[in-house]
Amino acid sequence: MGTLDFPDFTNESLAEMGSWTDLREARHLVKADSVGELSWEHPVLSGEVSGDGQLFKPSLNLRSLTFIQNQCQCRVGSSGRVCAHALALCLAMRKHILQEESIPPAVPVEKAEIPEPDDGPIISSLKIAESGETLSTRFWLPPNLEAAAKRQGIVVKMEFLVGKEAFSPEKLFKGKPYRITENAGRILSFLERICGGSFYSVIQLKPDQLKFLIETADDTIRFSEGQGTPEETPLEQIRERILPMLPDTPPAQAIPSRGQTRRPAGVRRSVTPRTRQPVSERVLLPDNWMVVDGSPKFLSILLREREHPQYKRCADWLRSEGFRKEPSNGKWWLRDQHKVLNFLALNRERLEANYDPGYTENFRQRTAIIKPVPLTCETVRQGDQFSLRMEMKAEGIEVRDVRNALLTGRHYIVGDELIYLIEKAALEQFERASRSLGGDPHMPMTGVFEARLSSADLAHTEGLIDDLDLEIDLPDDWKKRSAAIREVGRLEQPPLLEEVSQRLRAYQLVGVAWMWHLYRNQLGGILADEMGLGKTIQAIGLLLSWKAEGEFKGPCLVVAPASLLGNWQRELSVWAPGLSVYLHHGPSRRSELDEDAIPEDLCLTSYSTLRNDRDQFQKCSFSLAIADEAQHVKNRRSHAARSLRSIAASSRFILTGTPIENSIEDLRALFDFCLPGYLKRPPSDLRGEDRSWHDKQHLEKAAPYILRRGKALVAPELPEKIEQTIWCELEPGQRDLYQGVREKTEQTLLQMAAAGASxxxxxxxxxxELLRLRQVCADPGLLNPEYALEDSSKFRVFKELLSEAIDGGHRILVFSQFVKLLKRLRGWFEAEEIGYEYLDGSTRDRLAVCDRFNEDESISVCLISLKAGGTGLNLTGADTVVHFDPWWNPAVEDQATDRAHRIGQNRTVTSxxxxxxxTVEDKVLALQMKKSMLLKDLLDESAHQSAKVDLTTLKSLLS
Structure with a gap:
């Protein structure tokens, strides 16, 4: 297993790949020896990780460190993101390379001895080969070298030279081989060991270590005296002038500088007493660049070297915190108990993370009475719900003491024998968790928080508890309910017949198991797979599982757009012929509904019929309800949405590829149906940061109940989809018409605003007016019938595309929002005798249109209205898609394109x-970018900005 080409990951880079929470869990897995098999075959790192009785097999493709690909059975890994199991492989690999769990920036004295001449160079962080480029090293010596040598700490700067280019050690490309001399190898091997397995830009050396470096150097090791000057000093002059300044001292440990902290940068200390090392137990580090002395009543901090890279930054910070420097002793002093205790409570983590201070023995003894106030959490089962209590308290300290201290600006409590610090990190985590659970960003800090939790709250709450890093034993039924929601790898097999399971793809079987788990716990969710991955088939798998289990609490209900009812009937007949289905749609097929009116397993109806027969449906109880293409009811105030919410069902599911189109309000409307009351609506008058806070909280809470997979992850066998924008310049007459409409619009709006229009x-x-401008861009004839189709610049471009596509044997889907335009194109096709199919909202038998197009290769074109053809169609007979006019929401266009780019397609699809x-279409593309980011924010569980098309945006489109 080669290791030289393995990336040199830091803790920060690993956390960026996943998250700090996942990195923390990964470290626990490595410590518990949960990583089994480990294989590194560039660029893929794979292995086995055991945890919670499961065996996970993550596979991490590191070909691109910007776009890392991960595959794992857990919930995080199944979405393509880097999970804790994948991070555990990286840590285990790093441990394998360095023979330690993490990279310490310095090694004990006995391991950093000056190497003997016969020691062969061993360099693990660089790839060394005779065929590589020549690598030289340059060291910058400080101007105060003689004084620094007496203090046993010489700060040198290091950089690598490849040809004429200079690189800091952190930025040198590690993926290719380099050629070095034998002496350079000994020096680099030695520096790598004292730096803990890597190289840093700034290194602090003992005199004997620098002496070894100078005596061993050859022509590839260069020196420059005085940092900041590029002029190099000949090696003989360096030896003649510098070596006499270096006294003979026993070999000692290198003291890390800014780039070398004893704790890997970015790894935060835990805020709980079980992992926090008390001040009294800290080891005295007298050689540290920063030395802290004092007591609960005063602090003194000595910064030993003004030339240190961190000196100015640290001095400015201490000054801002009230420290004053005394020229007589060069120390920074803080003389006030209140200020001292507040500084230790609020800034100790920053002090240790950035400056790695050494504490004097006096400080350790006199601050032994200082302890942190711990954060505790406990849960209690209460019937079908749970209660959660978090509080900050310690022996002899009540919650009210914490509250009173904070109200008076004190982050400490002085007791009879001990002093308790209310530390910043613990306080921030407590506030973040309590405000998230309480749904109020301004909840006052009282030191205690209690809440009752429903089943839907458990997964989100468990994530918050994990972030607190507390040792707490959750009830078994809590963990059982939330585990499979948070990690799909823990899902149980759904009760499907073997012949059905074998026909389903692996990701479809996971989707069925996910919905079945939610149903068994009387929860609901949103199946939001990309178009073409078979959401309908997965929903039918849920119905079959319900049938096999035999828990009859009433029939099931499926509500879908009227245009998709035929598609549902077809799929049910193929996948579930044993289910009896009652179609409640159409005046001749609807009967009066009551408790016993639906003896069948399944009632299938449309949104419009549900709205019209709402009173009848309210008489019935259903085991589960499924809303297909539920974006049709994203307006919660519509009659269709109200009718859907009025359904009595034990469990509710939504199928949609676009759970959010305009703003997060769409998502809230969908959750009003699938998990009523889970996303509590924020006050309507909220603005700015308060609105953003609620939006972010709702995105985080919604994430566990949204299952989204993309084609690239679960259907890699699909051919590529190529997207291309073709820019068209308006024809002269078309441009004049466009400018006339725009100017008239501006005059109208000014007059309306002056008249006080709402x-x-x-x-x-x-x-x-935007609609009129878009019509002019697509086809001036839509606004003025005197314009012929050929007067449109787009039509001329389209004719060229069409001719080229037909000549190349391609078949085309043409989408437009304007039915009138499609009809004008249809007339032109008939005149040119080009075979076509046509589909808009008035088409009755949509499936027949699709079948004719897919089966008859003599039909080259299918004309489709965007709204009518965006859902429920399979048109894999086409491999070319043309969007005649863009729409502001890219998700709608993607749905349309996915009519061709879906399972069953074996050719590359070009859109x-x-x-x-x-024109306005140009600006629509910019708006599409905002909508695309909004959708990504939802599906990637990250913070987002509301992208509702407001009045300002509309004005910008018209300008």
Missing amino acids: ENRLRFTMLT YKLVTEG
Whole structure:
């Protein structure tokens, strides 16, 4: 197993790959020896990780460290993100290379001895080969070298030279081989050991260590005296002048400088007493650059070298915290008990993380009475719910003491024998957890928090408890409910017949198991797979599991757009012929509903029928309800949405590839149905940061109940999808018409604003005028029938695309929002005798249109309205897609394109977007970027900005 080409990961880079929480869990896994097999075959790191009775097999592709690919059975890994199990492999590999769990920046004295001449160079962080580029090393010696040598700490700067280019050790590319001399190898091997397995830009050496470096150097080791000058000093002059300054001293440990902290940068200390080392137990480090002395009533900090890279930054910080420097002894002093205790409570973590101070024996003894106030958490089962209590307290300290201290600006409590610090990190974590659970960003800090939790709250709450890093034993039924939601690798097999399970793809079986787990715990969720991955089939798998289990609490209900009812009937007949289905749709097929009116297993109806027969459906109780393409009811105030929410069902699910289109309000509307009351609506008058806080909380809470997989992850066999924007320049007459409409619009809006028109009237007028401008861009004939189709610049470009595609044997889907435009194109196709199919909202038998197009290769084109063809269609007979006019929401366009790019497609799909340059369509693309980020924020569980199309945005589109 080669290791030289393995990336030199730091803790920060590992945390960026996943998260600090995942990195913390990964470290626990490595400590528990949970990593089994480990294989590194560039660029793939794979292995086995055991945990919670499961065996995970993560596989991490490190070809690109910017776009890292991960595969693992856990919930995080199944979404393609880097999980704790993958990070555990990285830590184990690093441990394998360095023979330690993490990289310490310095080694004990006995391991950093000056190497003997016959010691062969061993360099693990560089790839060394005779065929590589020549690598030289340059050291910058400090101007105060003689004084620094007497203090036993000489700060040198180090850089690598490849040809004429200079690189800091951190930025040198480690993926290719380098050629070095034997003496350089001995020096680099020695420096790598004292730096803990890597190289740093700034190193602090003992005199004997620098002496070894100078005596061993050859022509590839260069020196420069005085940091800041590029002029090099000949090696003989360095030996003649510098060596006499270096006294003979016993070999000693290198003292790390800024780049070398004893604790890997970015790894935070725990805020709980079980992992926090008390001040009284700290080891005295007299050689540290920073030395801290004092007591609970005063602090003194000595910064030994003004030339140290951190000196100015540290001095400015101490000054801002109230420290004053005394010229007589060069120490920084803070003389006030209140200020001292507040400084230790609020800044000790920053002090230790950034400056690695050494504490005097006096300080350790006199501060032994200082202890942190611990954060505790306990849970209690209460019927079907749980209660959670968090508080900050210690022996002899009550919660009210904590509250009173904070109210008076004190982060400490002085007791009879001990002093308790209310530390910043613990306080921030307590506030973050309590405010998230309480749903109030301004909840006052009282030192105690209690809440009752529903089943839906458990997964989110467990994540918050994990962030607190507390040792707490959650009830078994709590862990059982939330475990499979947080990690799909823990899901149980759904009760499907073997012949059905074998027909399902692996990711589809996971989707069925996920929904079955939620159903058994009377929860609901959103299956948000990308279009074309078979959400309908997975929902049918849930229905079959319900049937096999035999828990009859009423029939099941499926609500879908009327245009998809035929598709549901077809799929049910193929996958679940044993289910009896009642279609409640159409005047001739609807009967009066009551408790006993649906003897069948499944009732299938449309949103419009549900709305019309709402009173009848309210008489019935259902085991589970499934809403397909539920973005149709994202407006919670609509009659369809209210009718859907009124359904009585033990468990509710939503199928949609676009759970959010305009803003997070869409998501809240969907959760009002699938998990009523889970996302509590924020006050309507919230603005700015308060609104953003609630939005972020709801995204985090919603994430465990949204299962989203992309084609690239679960269906890699699908061919590539190529997307291309084609810019079209308006024809002269078309441009004149566009400018006339725009100028008239501006005049109308100015007149309306002057007359005091309301925001709603202005918005309606703007949207109307935007529609007219977009029509001019697509086809001037939509606005003025005197314009022929050939007068549109887009049509001319489209004709060229069409001719080239047909000549190349390609088949095309043409999407437009304007039905009138599609009809004009249809007339042109008929005149040119080009075979086509046509589909818009008035088409009754959509499946027949799809079947004819897929089966008859003589039909080259299918004309489709964007809204009618965005869902429920399989058109894999096409391999080219043309969006005649762009729409502001990229998710809608992606759905349309995915009519062709879906399971069953075996050709590369090319998608063309026709956009007129310098018009409203140009600005629509910028708006699409915002919508795309909003959708990504939801599906990637990250913070987001609301992207609702407001009045300002509309004005910018019209300008």
